[in-house]
Amino acid sequence: MPLIYIKGDITKMTVDAIVNAANSSLLGGGGVDGAIHRAAGEELLFECRLLGGCKTGQAEITKGYKLPAKHIIHTVGPVWRGGDNGERELLYSCYKNSLALAKENGCESVAFPLISSGIYGYPKDKAMQVAVDAIKEFLRDNDMLVYIVLFGDNALRLDDRLYSGVDSFIKQTYSPPLSAFAGASDNAAAQPMFGKAGGLFHLKKSALKKAPVEREVAAAAAAATVFKQEIIEDAECEPPESLDERLKYLDESFSQMLLRLIDEKGMTDAECYKKANIDRKLFSKIRSDINYHPKKPTAVAFAIALELPMPQARELIEKAGYSLTHTNKFDIIIEYFITNGRYDVFEINEALFAFDQVLIA
Ligand code: AR6
Secondary structure: OOEEEEEOOHHHOOOOEEEEEEOOOOOOOOHHHHHHHHHHOHHHHHHHHHHOOOOOOOEEEEEOOOOOOOEEEEEEOOOOOOOOOOHHHHHHHHHHHHHHHHHHOOOOEEEEOOOOOOOOOOOHHHHHHHHHHHHHHHHHHOOOEEEEEEOOOOOOOOOHHHHHHHHHHHHHHOOOOHHHHHOOOHHHHOOOOOOOOOOOOOOOHHHHHOOHHHHHHHHHHHHHHHHHHHHHHHHHHOOOOOHHHHHHOOOOOHHHHHHHHHHHOOOOHHHHHHHOOOOHHHHHHHHHOOOOOOOHHHHHHHHHHOOOOHHHHHHHHHHOOOOOOOOOHHHHHHHHHHHOOOOOHHHHHHHHHHOOOOOOO
16 A cells, blocks of 8 residues: 555654654754654764755655664755745655655655644644645655654544544444444443544443343344445445346456456556555456455455445445445445545545544555
8 A cells, every 4th residue: 555644653664764854954853853863873963964954845865874764864844834935835845855865765665754744833634635645646656655654642633524524424324233232231331332532432321221132132123224224325326237237247256346347437457556545566466366355445445446336336345255334433434435425545544544443455
């Protein structure tokens, strides 16, 4: 997966290059710059002195010294002054020039912090958008594994409207899995259904007071309702298809269906796997093995890249042996984006990340 968001400390990344959000002296400072200099050791400062500084938007490269990364690319982000002073262009050039330097130096993997979004005050959501735009543009013509490393608890704030749209869709749609009722003691069931980042849903108190058998019946009824709803939704959206048409593709494997859909959409392989944020090597494996079983996030990524409507997306994902249900946040978030016709894998990954879910691809 060519662009990956992760939470953590960039100095710990084992990659060909990490990027430093430096200042124009290149002689170290606070934030990530300070952390990188401390972890790399004082030899880094000796090499930096020889570089004689760096202009905003430009980039320079040094060795990684004591870091697990082989190289450090030092770039100088703009200071945020309200957004009308060329900040976006300068920040974009930081990513563009750093990636070009990484490529020139034969790097296959690079990790970025969210440049300018700390001491330099660039709003995190805007800084993220610039980072993603610049990296996406680069990946259109180049193969590289690029990480954006987000630091601290408030690492990323999803656009407010998108966040509340996804959040209320989860609240409306979520239906607890049977096991949540059957195995749960009253106490355990009173816990939030999701992990620390979620904490959105609590089982209704009335459901908790019921005897175990009643709880199972209630849960089964809830599940049946969801199932029925899905059938209705599918029937409403699915284009009429003849029985012959359906039978023709019954035995298709995931790989065969994927390749057929790529042709039907008039896409090239590269357009499809890049849009899916899938690595070329993984795509080649899927292409050459008709029985290849991808992981669920990979199957989902292709459904997104192909911009499939919900029924077809479900079909493709089922070919890989998975389903989209209403019993977990990941599935619901995917459904939200598909039903709203928003097929940008990077945007979906930001939402998944914000809700503490596995990313797609
Ligand atoms: N790993 C990953 N990200 C980090 C780490 C880390 N170890 N530490 C901080 N961040 P900043 P800037 C995040 O302030 O805004 C220095 O003094 C942090 O949460 O390091 O470009 C330089 O010398 C934030 O999201 O860099 C300059 O003078 C992001 O890294 C000035 O600060 C960037 O925050 C540059 O300011």
